[in-house]
Amino acid sequence: MFQSFESHADPAQGGPRLAALRDRLVAEGLQGFVVPRADVHQGEYVAARDERLQWLTGFTGSAGFCIVLPGIAGVFIDGRYRVQVKAQVDLDRFTPVPWPEVKPGDWIKEHLAGGEVGFDPWLHTADEIAKIEAALSGSGIGLRACSNMVDAIWADQPAPPLGAAFAHPDELAGETSVAKRHRLAAELRASGHRAAVITLPDSLCWLLNIRGADVPRNPILHGFAVLHDDGRVTLYAEAAKFDDRVRAHLDEHVSLRPPAAFVPGLHTLQGPVRVDRTTAPLAVGRELEEAGIDVAWGDDPCRLPKACKNAGELAGMREAHIRDGAAMVEFLCWLEAQPKGSLTEIDVVRGLEGFRRATNALHDISFDTICGAGPNGAIMHYRVTEGSNRPVQDNEILLVDSGAQYVDGTTDITRTIAIGDPGDEARLCYTRVLQGMIAISRVRFPKGLAGRDLDPLARFALWVEGQDFDHGTGHGVGAFLSVHEGPQRISRISEIPLQPGMILSNEPGYYREGAFGIRLENLIVVGPAVPLGDLRDQYSFETLTFVPFDRRMIKRELLSLAERSWLDRYHAEVEEKLAPRLSKEAREWLKAACAPL
Numbered sequence: 001m002f003q004s005f006e007s008h009a010d011p012a013q014g015g016p017r018l019a020a021l022r023d024r025l026v027a028e029g030l031q032g033f034v035v036p037r038a039d040v041h042q043g044e045y046v047a048a049r050d051e052r053l054q055w056l057t058g059f060t061g062s063a064g065f066c067i068v069l070p071g072i073a074g075v076f077i078d079g080r081y082r083v084q085v086k087a088q089v090d091l092d093r094f095t096p097v098p099w100p101e102v103k104p105g106d107w108i109k110e111h112l113a114g115g116e117v118g119f120d121p122w123l124h125t126a127d128e129i130a131k132i133e134a135a136l137s138g139s140g141i142g143l144r145a146c147s148n149m150v151d152a153i154w155a156d157q158p159a160p161p162l163g164a165a166f167a168h169p170d171e172l173a174g175e176t177s178v179a180k181r182h183r184l185a186a187e188l189r190a191s192g193h194r195a196a197v198i199t200l201p202d203s204l205c206w207l208l209n210i211r212g213a214d215v216p217r218n219p220i221l222h223g224f225a226v227l228h229d230d231g232r233v234t235l236y237a238e239a240a241k242f243d244d245r246v247r248a249h250l251d252e253h254v255s256l257r258p259p260a261a262f263v264p265g266l267h268t269l270q271g272p273v274r275v276d277r278t279t280a281p282l283a284v285g286r287e288l289e290e291a292g293i294d295v296a297w298g299d300d301p302c303r304l305p306k307a308c309k310n311a312g313e314l315a316g317m318r319e320a321h322i323r324d325g326a327a328m329v330e331f332l333c334w335l336e337a338q339p340k341g342s343l344t345e346i347d348v349v350r351g352l353e354g355f356r357r358a359t360n361a362l363h364d365i366s367f368d369t370i371c372g373a374g375p376n377g378a379i380m381h382y383r384v385t386e387g388s389n390r391p392v393q394d395n396e397i398l399l400v401d402s403g404a405q406y407v408d409g410t411t412d413i414t415r416t417i418a419i420g421d422p423g424d425e426a427r428l429c430y431t432r433v434l435q436g437m438i439a440i441s442r443v444r445f446p447k448g449l450a451g452r453d454l455d456p457l458a459r460f461a462l463w464v465e466g467q468d469f470d471h472g473t474g475h476g477v478g479a480f481l482s483v484h485e486g487p488q489r490i491s492r493i494s495e496i497p498l499q500p501g502m503i504l505s506n507e508p509g510y511y512r513e514g515a516f517g518i519r520l521e522n523l524i525v526v527g528p529a530v531p532l533g534d535l536r537d538q539y540s541f542e543t544l545t546f547v548p549f550d551r552r553m554i555k556r557e558l559l560s561l562a563e564r565s566w567l568d569r570y571h572a573e574v575e576e577k578l579a580p581r582l583s584k585e586a587r588e589w590l591k592a593a594c595a596p597l
Contacts (some may be wrong), residue, residue, distance in 0.1 A: 001353055002364055003353060003368050007388075008051075008054060009059065010058050013058065014057055014089060015090055015093050017055070017056050017153070018073055018093055018094075021149060024152055025118070028149070030118040030144065030146070031070060031112055031115030032067060032108070032118065033067075033068050034068075034117065034118070034124070035052055035065060035067075035068065036124060037061070037062065037064050038123055040122045040199070041199055042125060042281070043200075043220075044482070045062065045216065045218050047158070047161040048158040048161075049157060049158045049159065053065065053066055056150060057073075057075055057088075057089050058088045059075055059077070059085050060088060061080070061081040062381065062484075063077075063081070064099070067104060067107065067108060069108070069111050069112050069117075071111065072095055073093060074095050074096075076102070076107075077097070077099060078098075078099055078100065078470070078471075079098075079380075080380040080381055080470065080471045081381065082096065082098065083379050084382065103135060105131065105132040105133075105136050106135055108132075109139050109141065112141055114140040114141055115141060115142075116142045116143065117141065117143055118143075118145075118146040118149060120145075120147065120148040120149075121283040122281045125278055125282060126275075126282045126285050127277045129143060130277075145286075161213075161214040161215070161222060162238060163213025163222075164212070164241055165212045165221050165237075165241045165242050166210065166246060167210055167211075167246055167249040168205070168209045168210055169209075171312060172313070172316045172480070173206075173313065174310035174311060175310055175312070177208050177209040177254075178231075178253075180305070181232075181253070182231045183305075184301045185227065185228065187301060191274070191296075191298070192272060192296075193229065193274045195228045195229060195269050195273045195274070196301050197224070197226055197266070197273060197275050197280060198225040198226070198302060199281060200303070201215075201222055201223065202218075202220050203300055203302035203303060204221065205220050205221055205481060206306040207227070207233070208233065210250070214241075217365060217366055217368070218366075218405075219363065219364070221237060221241065224259070226266075231253060232254075233254045233255070234255045235250070235256050235257065236257050236258065236261060236265065237256065237258075238258065242256065263287055266291065267288075267291040267293075270293070271293040271295070271296070272296035273288055273293055274298045275295055275296070275298075276297075276299055276303070277297045279300055279303070279486075280300075303486065303487055306485070307476055307485065307486070307487060307488050307502050308499050308501035308502055309479055309501040309503060316480070317410070317479055317503065317525075317544060318544060320404075320408045320409025320410070321523065321544045321545055321546065322546065322578065322581070323359050323406065324356070324403075324406070324411040324413070325545065325574070325577070325578050327358065327359055327404075328547045329547060329578055329582060330355045330582065330586045331355045332415070332417070333583075333585055334351060334355070335417065340393070340420055341391055341393055341394055344391050345371045345384040345389050345390060345392065346386075346389045348373075348398070348400065352369060352400065353365060356404050362405070363407055364404075364405040365403065365404055365405065366402075366403035366483040367402075367403055367412075367483055369401070370382050370399065370401035370402070370414075371398070371399070371400050371401075372398070372399045373390055373392040373399075373419075374390070374515070375513075375514050375516065376390060377397060377511070377517030378512055380471060380511060395420040395421050395423070396419055397417065397418055397419065397430075397517075397553070399414065399417075399516075399517045399519055400415055401414040403483055405483075406480065407480055409480060410477055410478055410479060410482075412477060413521055413547060414509075414520060414521035415521075415547060415549070415550065416433075416517075416518045416519060416520060418552040422553070424555075426553070427553050428555055429516075429518055430518050430520075430550075430553040430554065432461040432465060433461075433462070433508050433509055434520055435460075435558070436457065436458035436459060436461055436462065436508035437507075437520045438566050439460065440458050440524070441524065441566065442566055444529045444532065444538050444539070445540075446535055446537065446538060447539060448497050449498060450495050450496055450497050451488065451489050451496065451498065452492050452493060454473075454490055454498075455473050455492050455494075458490070468510075469508060469511065470511075471509070472491030472493075473508055474491070474507060475490075476489055476502065476504055477505060479503075488502045488504055500526050500527050500539065501527075503526075504524055504525075504526075505521050505523055506521065506522050507520065507522075508520065522543050522544070522545035523544040523545050524544060525541065526539055526540075527539065527541070528540075543570070546577050546578060547574065549567070564597050567597060568596045568597055571593070571594035571596070575590055579591075
């Protein structure tokens, strides 16, 4: 089984480790140190070696950071983790800080009179450090780049990962690596750049049509790369990850070098060299500048092309979602047949993974399944452990957010399910969340709009009742890559214009701490809309996910005629696409689940 249920959070260790870190800071003449969640690749999902934030604090969320000062240690978390953090850290020693409402620079000024705060320049971007430095300007407090203070005290820190690389077929990639390299090299030449440094693992995997196994759940390879303006690539990664077949796949224009050669390799480049200040470690730009090489701050050349999926990638994603939808329906049929109160959250997770495994196509799950019964559903990124596991009880609701990695596509789906009769209040909230999802699914919008322009549509039905949710409406999704992919998303802060081929999640929610959580999620892809009215260049969303919504949770009278029509059409398409792939019992279950409202 891919998912395990041991607890990674250990609040009892927080005190001794925090004390050891403070002793180290005193020895280095530092007043503080910043401990990020990110690794050198700025990844959301990190290898065991890079779990510094979790090791120090006990907090296991996928975003956040800790700032350790002499008298306080703040754990900065966004709205997704404000319930979770209170259960995972020692609150006598660590103080949760609402972020981004509270900015790190302002917080440091509030709690420190002067001195220097250390940071590892390989774990922070230039953009991130510049914002903190601007906030500290004139305060008598400075930032000092230094070696990693957590690594210095982490005696049993795991070794770097050595997952095997493997080739990703050109027919699924939709374009050869050679074509990608030449296309992006031409763009570099047009911009006057001699090379670009690539630090995001999913970017180098996409560019070279390879995949890896260095991070759980995401088929990515840890490494750095330099794309030259003639299409050559220098790849800095451990040779042990590449067998003869993968080396042959890379061809003679891709040079493999050890990671230790990366910094010396930077010093040999001719400028201008493009570096992405929002994703590359600050150390990369500093190494180039100190070697006298002109740095051209600009976008990772792979990031936007990777986000705009081609016809081959979209065909694979569609097939993966139909396969995954059939597995989900088999699971939902099985779940409904179980006696109320007979299952625990872990039983549900195991059952769902079993149905995905039965496809004989599952490479991995795309993230640890979030399965929260009753009040656990209000913990947005809840991960069930042996210690937190609870029965799925009668007359409550169950939130299941899960996904799969297939070689032809990545899936991510959330359904909230009635167990018995959860009551009218839960149904009202569920229906408002459903209305938000339908609004995003139905929208037509002009070319040039960004995710922030659409985000309010998902919240309107909640807002008018004084409700909301503390996460973005949607994130980007890769094609057999990271389940969370940038730069596209639907959120209040997303300024990236949506373009055809971009895949996003559509997942509004509502959470009531101590009671229940509701989230509904489909994946959608941007495409051209059939012209209508006076607007030119209109876009709309194609839905990729096909799994029914729980009719028992829907207050039909709240839905408009247009919303009911969309839902009936969606359910008819779900039945049409999935029924041929299902067992007899699941087909019968699906027919009832997809009956018109």
